[in-house]
């Protein structure tokens with residue numbers, strides 16, 4: 001089953017094409033949507049909610065067409081907007097009860113669900129105080145709670161870690177993971193930070209300039225985006241140890257290129273580490289460094305973009 005499916009989805013504003021023939025299928029689970037500022041993430045979310053019409057192409061959410069089924073989609077989907085949009089003079093409880101009532105819950109159920117949801121996101125006695133006095137982290141939790149209160153099948157979270165310090169980010173990411181694990185709700189979460197989405201998501205979708213760069217499982221993605229930086233010593237027998245190691249790695253079937261004293265080895269799978277260790281040991285070289293590094297997204301997908309004639313830079 002696919003929770004979100006788009007086909008050649010395009011959104012043109014007068015001055016900019018925010019989405020450019022985006023075709024992607026998103027499975028149940030937690031999916032990270034990553035892209036630099038202006039990549040088109042918020043635009044995609046608004047189209048998926050049926051709030052903004054596409055210029056061309058189609059999209060379906062939980063099998064419902066966004067062009068015609070907006071209200072039904074919004075009944076089944078929770079949305080956490082990016083920007084601060086909370087009323088300062090009401091409490092979290094009042095606000096989330098109101099949102100639950102708007103979603104169609106009867107008064108008693110709305111109150112009960114609100115209490116449960118606010119507890120789940122980690123707001124306790126503060127929930128009776130006006131939102132205006134909350135920290136950024138607390139406000140983000142209120143926004144998450146209102147997205148969950150009507151028990152949706154899917155939530156769309158737009159930059160939920162924005163404005164949070166590292167501890168707050170980690171807490172929010174753990175909370176997002178639990179939304180899926182505890183309740184079985186699928187999550188589409190956006191960020192311009194790939195690293196944090198990798199830790200949280202089952203799948204990663206990368207967009208840039210409104211175009212799809214890559215969609216894959218996080219495991220595949222990490223393998224494709226990681227390389228092993230290896231630095232070795234020279235010895236009397238191998239005065240140019242780097243050269244000797246490069247040749248040995250190549251003979252062992254690894255894809256490798258030299259960057260000064262560093263050898264950057266593509267990580268094909270777990271066995272790459274052993275192959276590197278064994279080749280270095282067989283040459284009698286010392287291993288100064290062996291560490292996982294990440295290519296920049298722009299580098300990884302450069303070959304794809306070159307084929308398409310594009311040259312944009314990603315996060």
Ligand SMILES: Nc1ncnc2c1ncn2[C@@H]1O[C@H](COP(=O)(O)OP(=O)(O)OP(=O)(O)O)[C@@H](O)[C@H]1O
Pocket residue numbers: 013014016017018035036037038039040041042043044159
């Ligand atoms: N209502 C609008 N009218 C005109 N241009 C728009 C509008 N909304 C978005 N854009 C433009 O579309 C492009 C994509 O914007 P979008 O907000 O979807 O990006 P984003 O990936 O969510 O980035 P950010 O995190 O900075 O919001 C940007 O160039 C933006 O300026």
